Amino acid sequence: xxxxxxxxxxxxxxxxxxxxxxxxxxxxxxxxxxxxxxxxxxxxxxxxxxxxxxxxxxxxxxxxxxxxxxxxxxxxxxxxxxxxxxxxxxxxxxxxxxxxxxxxxxxxxxxxxxxxxxxxxxxxxxxxxxxxxxxxxxxxxxxxxxxxxxxxxxxxxxxxxxxxxxxxxxxxxxxxxxxxxxxxxxxxxxxxxxxxxxxxxxxxxxxxxxxxxxxxxxxxxxxxxxxxxxxxxxxxxxxxxxxxxxxxxxxxxxxxxxxxxxxxxxxxxxxxxxx
Amino acid sequence: xxxxxxxxxxxxxxxxxxxxxxxxxxxxxxxxxxxxxxxxxxxxxxxxxxxxxxxxxxxxxxxxxxxxxxxxxxxxxxxxxxxxxxxxxxxxxxxxxxxxxxxxxxxxxxxxx
Numbered sequence: 001x002x003x004x005x006x007x008x009x010x011x012x013x014x015x016x017x018x019x020x021x022x023x024x025x026x027x028x029x030x031x032x033x034x035x036x037x038x039x040x041x042x043x044x045x046x047x048x049x050x051x052x053x054x055x056x057x058x059x060x061x062x063x064x065x066x067x068x069x070x071x072x073x074x075x076x077x078x079x080x081x082x083x084x085x086x087x088x089x090x091x092x093x094x095x096x097x098x099x100x101x102x103x104x105x106x107x108x109x110x111x112x113x114x115x116x117x118x119x120x121x122x123x124x125x126x127x128x129x130x131x132x133x134x135x136x137x138x139x140x141x142x143x144x145x146x147x148x149x150x151x152x153x154x155x156x157x158x159x160x161x162x163x164x165x166x167x168x169x170x171x172x173x174x175x176x177x178x179x180x181x182x183x184x185x186x187x188x189x190x191x192x193x194x195x196x197x198x199x200x201x202x203x204x205x206x207x208x209x210x211x212x213x214x215x216x217x218x219x220x221x222x223x224x225x226x227x228x229x230x231x232x233x234x235x236x237x238x239x240x241x242x243x244x245x246x247x248x249x250x251x252x253x254x255x256x257x258x259x260x261x262x263x264x265x266x267x268x269x270x271x272x273x274x275x
Numbered sequence: 276x277x278x279x280x281x282x283x284x285x286x287x288x289x290x291x292x293x294x295x296x297x298x299x300x301x302x303x304x305x306x307x308x309x310x311x312x313x314x315x316x317x318x319x320x321x322x323x324x325x326x327x328x329x330x331x332x333x334x335x336x337x338x339x340x341x342x343x344x345x346x347x348x349x350x351x352x353x354x355x356x357x358x359x360x361x362x363x364x365x366x367x368x369x370x371x372x373x374x375x376x377x378x379x380x381x382x383x384x385x386x387x388x
Contacts, residue, residue: 048312048316053312053358054357055358057330057355067331068331071353217305221305221308221309222308
């Protein structure tokens with residue numbers, strides 16, 4: 001039975017696309033046939049994060065308009081078996097994402113895939129609503145930061161009321177919170193909201209905590225989902241999050257980036273003390 | 276270098292040298308990759324109109340031509356594009372029917388005449 005997962009947040013720049021790419025790659029690595037879809041029409045970026053930007057021929061909108069068939073628009077990932085990307089279009093036409101078309105494409109994908117990961121655009125406009133409308137589960141990506149937590153709370157409300165499941169009075173979308181860009185150092189110094197504070201306010205089960213990590217930028221530079229970087233603390237945290245999503249009982253371990261060498265660590269500590 | 280290699284082995288020496296390397300060396304490499312990737316994508320996207328918008332029509336016309344000779348449908352055609360900084364490669368794959376070719380090909384060829 002295929003599951004549709006929306007990666008959403010309301011606020012921009014919190015790590016939705018990074019999370020969508022990591023999640024899709026993680027699910028596929030566990031043997032699930034997975035497709036990740038970019039819903040950010042006009043501001044395509046999932047292709048860059050997945051490293052397939054030079055292979056885009058047809059896109060989601062072409063399929064909706066009947067200009068291409070679905071299997072022509074799907075880009076097969078060269079690193080992970082069973083992982084596919086459905087890029088979006090760079091068109092400026094706001095109405096390109098027709099809801100009947102989206103339903104038809106997702107319906108067709110449901111027949112062939114185990115997981116359909118929808119990368120939502122920021123905001124609460126049409127694109128974001130199209131991305132969540134058909135979802136079975138939602139990952140609400142939140143930064144430990146006031147505006148992000150507030151936007152997440154707003155998004156949780158919309159997920160609860162404006163989905164097809166809600167309209168049909170079916171079991172509601174199963175929602176999870178994923179905290180990203182978490183800096184343990186700043187939390188311990190009282191400069192950043194704690195995991196417990198965020199969970200207390202959002203009242204959703206925690207899927208994982210992704211530490212602030214240099215490897216996330218490096219992964220996006222090279223177009224590699226960060227979960228494929230075995231040396232990355234963020235990659236490890238994403239692997240745990242995917243494991244929990246698939247039902248594994250995993251302890252929450254929040255580990256930041258390890259200093260490069262003994263000397264680096266020492267310098268960092270001295271620097272911080274003097275600063 | 277060779278003394279290091281002898282003393283610590285190849286991997287050990289590399290690790291030791293890594294300690295003295297600027298810590299951002301790997302990040303610098305990936306930033307270079309990022310710039311190159313962006314240059315290709317931006318150059319293509321600023322050239323709106325020269326994009327692959329002709330591809331659906333190209334595919335349709337190719338299909339029409341091939342159908343004159345071989346019995347295929349849309350499901351057997353895949354078009355892939357790999358863009359490079361200087362040139363792009365268009366890769367068109369047409370899957371032919373699996374039935375023995377000679378017996379199949381003749382009647383189709385005849386009907387095309």
